[in-house]
Amino acid sequence: MSPENSEFWDKARQARDKLTDQLLNHPGVSLIDIGYEVNEKGQKISNHIVLRVHIRQASIRETLKLPAEIEGVPVRVVIADYKLE
């Protein structure tokens, strides 16, 4: 499915909303977004568009029990603890 396809973006947004409802109040989650596929350190590894759950510490990952994909959109974890600047 092409990232430019509006159907893809509709699905991606719905999937993001599901994840947000489930996880955004988790104290270990710092952001949920849609973006390029990255490794855990946040470095881009491909042009594929994925759902990204940003977590404050690697150890939190196990507690979240994330699915591999939602609505056909892959889910990836990024470790990043964003602070107001």
Add this chain to the structure above:
Amino acid sequence: MQAVEPRLFRKACQARDLAAAFYLFNPRVTLIDVGWRIEESQGGQISQDLAVRVHVHRKPRGPVLEAFAERHPGLMIDKNRIAFPVDIVEASYPLQWYWDPVQPPPRGRIFTVLQGGISISNEWLYNYGTLGGLVEDRETGEKMILGNWHVLAGSAYAPRGLGIYQPGRADGGSFQHTIAYLERHAMNQGLDAAVAKLTGARSTINNQLDVGRVSGETLPTLGMKVVKSGRGSSVTRGMIDGVEGEYPIRYGGLPRKIKHVHRVVPLTSTDEASRGGDSGSWWLEQDTKKAVALHFAGFDSPETALAMAMPPVLDALNVNIVTEVEPVGVTPVPGMEPIRI
């Protein structure tokens, strides 16, 4: 020097108290005392006449004074309100412990012309963020500055009318550096954004320091190359690698979410995306200089920045970006530029 007759001195002190009640918190005023009148026409000689002396940073004269009175009637010292001779003295008195100040960083100094990318804070919080840029109310056309809620307000209790300083308090800003008053914010719409109405004490231009003029607004998109000018990290460049994110935050004691979050990564791994103090700066599309996002957070390892899409921010606050080239507000009166205390 002649002795002062005690009754006259008491009357002078009463007049001084009255003058202090009227003018001590006028940002022009540096001291109010009782003393001998200083004769300007005699080269600053001390006279034999007792006066209430109102000391000010700058004392405009002649046509400059007339222009100043017209633009800032609230800052004028009316001698007729004091039932005693009043002398206006031009003098500043920096605190002595400030004898060898560390020079503030370039973006932390006083800017006589306000623009994006420079230090600001509100009057409550000892910190600094970035003045984002110039906007206007969609209904009234009033000119305002747009930045982050956590810089311009920073508390669910922050009232409308809270003073905004340039530079920010942690850069030495204080009451006399008030350039705007908090008007409204968009936290209730899930956006860390706020606007403050300019006082008109300084002129404002559509410019991002060391980047240039903002040409309008557009939605940020994945892969877009962007640039920003901020108090913390100056000019940085990056690429949008994530869009439409949601960020958790506590507001008024309750968990809330910031919406329309976009993530910016540096163009090379050695570059910086942002730094503390950049909050409120505007990310612009690098090629068109259109504002695409309002910066509010970041992370150092790896270097990343978070910003909210600009169009929903503008809609929530009911403002438009000012794209004109001409300065807005007052033109600084020669001799009346703010000075650092």
